[in-house]
Every structure is written in C-alpha cells, then in structure tokens.
Amino acid sequence: MTPKYQSRLIFTAEQEKCLADYLITCSKLCYGQSTRNTRELAYEMAVVNSIQVPKNWHDDSAAGLDWLRLFLKRNPNLSIRQPENCSLSRCTSFNAHTVKTFFDNLGAALRRSECFGDGSRIWNLDETGTSTVVNKSAKVIAEKGSKGVNNVTAGERGTLVTTCCFVSASGNTIPPAFVFPRVKFSDHMLINAPPGSLGLTSKSGWMTAEIFPEVIKHFIKHTKTSKEDPTLLIMDNHQSHISIQVIDLAKEYGIMIVTLPPHCSAKLQPLDVSCYAPFKTYYAAAVDSWNKSNPGKALSIYHIAGCVNFAHQKAMTPATIINGFKKTGIYPYNRHIFTEADFLSSSVTDQPSPETEECDLLSQELRATASTSSLNNGQGEDKRTFQSPAQFKGYPKAAPRKNSTRKREPGKSMIITDTPEKIRMMEKKNTAIGKKTSEATKSCRSLFNANVAIDNCEGPHQNSDTTSEGGLSNPLEGNEDILEGFGNKVGTVKVGDYVLIEFSSKKKFYYVGRIIKEARKHNGAEVTYLRKSSKVPNSFFFPHIEDIASVSMKDIKLVLPPPSYRKGTARMKRFISFKISFANLDVR
Known part of the structure; x- marks a missing residue:
C-alpha cells in the first residue's frame, strides 16, 4: 500500500543531490x-x-523547518554535527606542498641509517598542558530537570604545568619531563610521578629554550643514543625547541632531528593524533577522583605528577602509540597517506600562480561539482539549465593578499641537525641582534664548504699518498718575511704542536689547530681546531664542543711557536696567542 510517488516536492532528487554535495564540500x-x-x-x-x-x-526568505527535516531524511548521508574549532593557521598550513616537504626530509633521514628500519629508533617528542583545573568534568547523577549542577575544582582558573612526553614507533615510551611554574625545583614536586621523570622549572610553566637542552639530555639518558646507535627524533619547530646548543648536543650524541611543518602537528604528530586525546580524558578523571577523595582541599601543582602518572599508564599503550605513527605515515613510511580531500581546507586561501589563471590546488571533485549540469526542474515540459549553489554562490574563497612590507621567513620542515640549517640559524640570530655574520658562522660555513669539496673529490683535501710537491701554490708566498724566525718548516710534527692548516673553497683561508694524535707523513694527523676571537685581538680559544678532524700533511703549512696564555680572570685565561702576526693572512 506504499505509494510509488512523492507529492509537493520543491526540488528533484538530482537538484537536492547538488545541494547536499555543496554542503558536504563546505564542511x-x-x-x-x-x-x-x-x-x-x-x-x-x-x-x-x-x-x-x-x-x-x-x-521568511528561507525554506521551512518541515522541508529541512524531510530534506535530511531523504539524504541520509547528511547529519547535524557539532564542529570543533580549528584556527585559520591550521586550516591553511596543512597543504600538499608542506606535507611533501616533510616527507621528503623524513625519507632522506630514514635512508641515512639502517637502524631506523624497525622503528625502535624513531621517536616523537611533544608537550601538553596539565592544569590543576580541567575544562570538562565527568557527568554526574542529579535530580531530573535541575539546571545548576556544579562540580568542585581547585579554583576558577588553574595553574599550568607543562608535561613533555616521548614515544617511539615500536610502541615504547620513556618517563616524561615536567616544567613547573617556579624559579627553583624541589624534589617533592615529583611525588608519585612516573619513575625516572625529569623535573624542570620556568617562571611561566612553559617550555623555554634555556631548559630544553636538559630535556634532550633526559632523552639521551633513557634511549642510550650514540653515534654508533643513532636515533631519529621528530618534533615541532617551536622556537623553544630550536637552538644552537640543542643542535650541537644532538650531533654529539647521534640524534637526527626532523621538524614538522608549522601548524600541522594535529595531522602529522603521532602524540597529537592518537595519544593526547585519551591522555586528557584519563587525566581529567584522575583530577576529578582526587577532588572527590580529598574534600575541602585544593589540588596544587604538587599533585599533578601523580595524576599524570595514572593518565600516562592508561593512555600511552603500545597499540595507541603504533596507530599514531601509522596514521601519520611516519612508520611504516607512507608519503601518500593523505589524499586531496585532506587538503581541501587549505584551498580557501590558495592563490593562482602567475603562470596559470586558475588555482591548481583546487581538487577535481570541487570543480566537477561546480560545473554546469542540465537537469529537469520537474515543471511540466519546461526545461531550463539548473544552476547549482556552487555556480551562483561559489565556495568560500579568500581575497588576494596585499603586499606586506614585513618580510618574515615562513616556517618549514627541515633536518635541523644538518650543517646548512645550523648556518642559517646562526645567520638569522646575528641578523636579529643587528650584527653581521660572526666569525663562528663564517668558520662553520667554511668547514661545510670544505666538507662538500671532500665529498666531490676536489680541492686539496683529496686522499692522497703524495706530499705537497704536486704543484700546489704556496699560500704563504709573499708573507715569508712576516713568518720568518717564528715558525718551523713542516717536516715532522708531534702531539701537542700548534699548526696552521689551509682550507680552500673560493679562496684560501687558514685555521689554527693542535695535534692530538701522532702524525704520519703520508696519512696526515688528527687535530682539534681553535677559533679566532672576534673580541680579543690576535687571540684564539677552544670551542666548548671539540671540533676534531683528520687533515692531510699537505694541508699543514706551518708549525707555530709555543703559545702564550693571557692573564686575568678565568674567562680571559681561556684565550691564547702566538708571537706571530696573522695580519696578511685570512685566519679564522
């Protein structure tokens, strides 16, 4: 007895499908x-x-509520949902270009060591806020119809303690690190914390660049990483994570750091994708349980470690961690884990390139929906060309950007432990304080260029069994009168000698080094380099992290006279000088 027709329909099934597709694409x-x-x-x-x-x-200039109810019933793939807030930066930053750059860097890093193949040496680091007051409390049973149902908390606004967690692609985890909003750390702050946890302090309770090296040391301690057994660390590129001290520490212990693109951690960071949502739920339950077990008392920062311990054990399970790495495409490595539909939100701000008239990043699905479709509107034999909402209204699109006078370099994914990235960071830091490139930056760039020359098998650093008799020009030519009487001709060198070493890129320059291993005439010597001081004239010092390398005998141009040490404070005593003038030489 069910009728085979529908009466009083405003739109046909095809027209309603165009409207439904438009609504889905907008969402x-x-x-x-x-x-x-x-x-x-x-x-x-x-x-x-x-x-x-x-x-x-x-x-009403609008369709009726009855039509909307039946429209949703006729299109079961539509439903009324409560959306989550997403910042404009997250919507626009997660695009095909930034994701491709990240997976290019990740693939290059994975190929550098065989131990990254099983996932046990691939780690992710990230922070989350743990407060004394949680935003959402568990539901309680109350009188039916009651409106003012409250739940006791420690205060109207909570005190923040930053918790930094570590997970590996094999499902393992190490004890977290806590940053308390205090000036001085006390041991009782870590009562009931996961065994082996690290406690740090900062005035705001946030992670800072000054204390983050301690987090890296904590990571090194528990993962036993070294140059023989390196690790790959993936983290976001927040300014507190990236510093010269962190890079030097990572390179010293064999940590390769790959940073995520800015505002993309919600899709590319395993901890954000799978771990922190259940962690927040369990943490809120632990805080609520503590409040009910201690009536009349306020939860303080000294109780947060115990609540984090409960949430950490419940949320950081191997299955949850492994699923997070899999969903992000990090391990197993899958650079095609995201489709065009995942990048639709970034197409709102896409602008046409100068070579093309339309935006290439707009998906084919979106353009197909906006194309003209000739449909019958159901009004007798009168057929007209139906205009879909995508045609007369269009999809949300940002206006062309205005030329900004502020030239700020956009963030990107990078391997920050590589020397070129370190050089750029040093130059950026020097520019920010209004100075030109420092001597340390120049020396770092020169060392990098020399290493490139070695890799390309060109320049004076080629491995050779011959001495410097092969027609190389003498870099000291024209300066013998300055050096005469002070230096010894290079014959045999011994451990402890200070020598002048030549480097070549576009022009020749020199470094001062000290022999630390017995020299062999044909195979060269192992030296530790000194740095020329930019503040104390004609003085040199040893860097905090030793710069050790092997050099060929043909690159050792001069044995320097014994050094003299400066007098004064402990800071001045670290500078040494030689009874020789380097005015006409490019010594760095």
Missing part, C-alpha cells in the same frame, strides 16, 4: 553551513532557478 573546507544558512540557501536556489515555492518561504 570539508571548514566553512560548514548551519541549519538557518541551509534554509536560506535552498530558498535562494529556488529563486535563481525560478522554481515555485510556498508563500511562507517568501515571507
């Missing part, structure tokens, strides 16, 4: 339409296509 663009906007859009679509509608539609 994927993070600009979903509300019920009121959908009713207004339906009325506008009827007016544009000259479709007859009931009188109350014209009175």
